[in-house]
Amino acid sequence: MAGGNKAVAYIEPGVVEVRTTDYPTLELKDGPGVAPANVGRECRHGVIVKVLATNICGSDQHMVRGRTTAPAGLVLGHEITGEVVEKGPDVEFLDVGDVVSVPFNIACGRCRNCKERQTGICENVNPGRPGAAYGYVDMGGWVGGQAKYVMVPYADFNLLRFPDRDAALEKLLDLTMLSDIFPTGFHGAVTAGTEVGSTVYVAGAGPVGLAAAAAAQLLGAAVVIVGDLNAERLAQARSFGCETVDLTKGTLEDQIAEILGVPEVDAAVDAVGFEARGHGKDAGEAPATVLNSLMSTVRAGGALGIPGLYVTDDPGGVDADARSGTLKVRLGLGWAKSHRFTTGQCPVMKYHRQLAMAILHDKVHIAKAVNATVISLDDAPRGYEEFDKGASRKYVLNPNGALDHVKAA
Incomplete structure (x- = not known):
């Protein structure tokens, strides 16, 4: 042709x-x-x-x-x-x-x-x-x-x-x-260990996060919680049955506890990646925020699915480490809780x-x-x-x- x-x-x-x-x-x-x-x-x-x-x-x-x-x-x-x-x-x-x-x-x-x-x-x-x-x-x-x-x-x-x-x-x-985005979100939910009856937290209510939330529901999760700083995106997550946390208001752990009665979940998905912002109303960019918050929130023995994109070269990184993809991750916390991590392309x-x-x-x-x-x-x-x-x-x-x-x- x-x-x-x-x-x-x-x-x-x-x-x-x-x-x-x-x-x-x-x-x-x-x-x-x-x-x-x-x-x-x-x-x-x-x-x-x-x-x-x-x-x-x-x-x-x-x-x-x-x-x-x-x-x-x-x-x-x-x-x-x-x-x-x-x-x-x-x-x-x-x-x-x-x-x-x-x-x-x-x-x-x-x-x-x-x-x-x-x-x-x-x-x-x-x-x-x-x-x-x-x-x-x-x-x-x-x-x-x-x-x-x-x-x-x-x-x-x-x-x-x-x-x-x-x-x-x-x-x-x-x-x-x-x-x-659907396989990517599904991969995040699967590698986080989502199964029937799981409680799942998805960081990020953009399209991949919403796809991960829908995937977790498809896999049989009992409760799917989606966190974001964007009220419109949180409303979209609620439109198909998700619970939500507004990260401009209060700590992640406290908001999860209000929903579940305990401040932890079985599984979590990072659908944000390297352009993550800190939690709080006027927080700036802090690229390790999501990874560290997930390790704080996932139960001991749980897993983190990380389909969110991380790069080796970021010209707009907040500091020299971030510009080379070197993040200040609390790996010791993840190690102490025996967390499993899955990263990379779906x-x-x-x-x-x-x-x-x-x-x-x-x-x-x-x-x-x-x-x-x-x-x-x-x-x-x-x-x-x-x-x-x-x-x-x-x-x-x-x-x-x-x-x-x-x-x-």
Whole structure:
């Protein structure tokens, strides 16, 4: 298929722009952020996807705020759902017309980590370090999917095909959460040890935190408590049955005790990451706040799921340590309480199919939980601006009209 493309690009801190770009090919070409060793990489195993829905993620927002080393011109977007419109000669099990979910992890399916279901740290897709993603700094330079079209490598391995095209299109607003935030939130809840009857605290009521809360409910938690500094986001958490704590008012432990009768929980999820603020009405940034508060709050023998993003380079860090990702974490407290910690990218493929089934069979309504809000691709700069100001919405871009039936914001 010939023709051009449109995509959302990072320009400078606080600025994104919708640009005309080249139509993708089955070759990774040179461009902003592309690892030199990946330039010219042929992807006979890849497909071209027409993007039906693609979302603005908090991880994108870190780059747009200038809190990473992302280069100008980087095409953003790693939450992608689409339709296969072209396939490479080595693709065997996908066909043109298939509707698919694209995990944000890029994985070869051949290395040791992929074979052990650790697709977030594939060894063969990023020359710099294990793990790759679309449209993200230091992740190999694979072009992002906040666009009309995108190339997906290792398609047979990576893509989740929906067998019933009509059912997938009907549930598209929910299914678009499968590429990242729903599995990421679920991974946080699972690795925190959530099970039937658990009491769970989720730090952060942004989209990933709300997804983690919905996941904890799906896993059978007795009580899910969500904490944040943003009243609008806390109201969104309450809208689907969560308890909440307002971290501008009183201590976390006291507020949890008011809800549970004890100042501790069985499991906790960090859905905030390195841009955490201290607790209190006018608290400034304090990147270890969430990790330390979770260790104080989780019972002895419990676990912390940490899907919140932490980075090795933060140009906007509050001090020299923070700028290198060195945080003042009370590891001694976690050690004394025999806590278990799980960090890193969610291996989306580990949860992909079962969460799709839960959506398709109405066991969870994840779009409602995260307040999914459809906007046009051209409106992406507005979405970034409003999200950065704390809007309690998950912005979903509609590049090719597949969500025209959903009322746009």
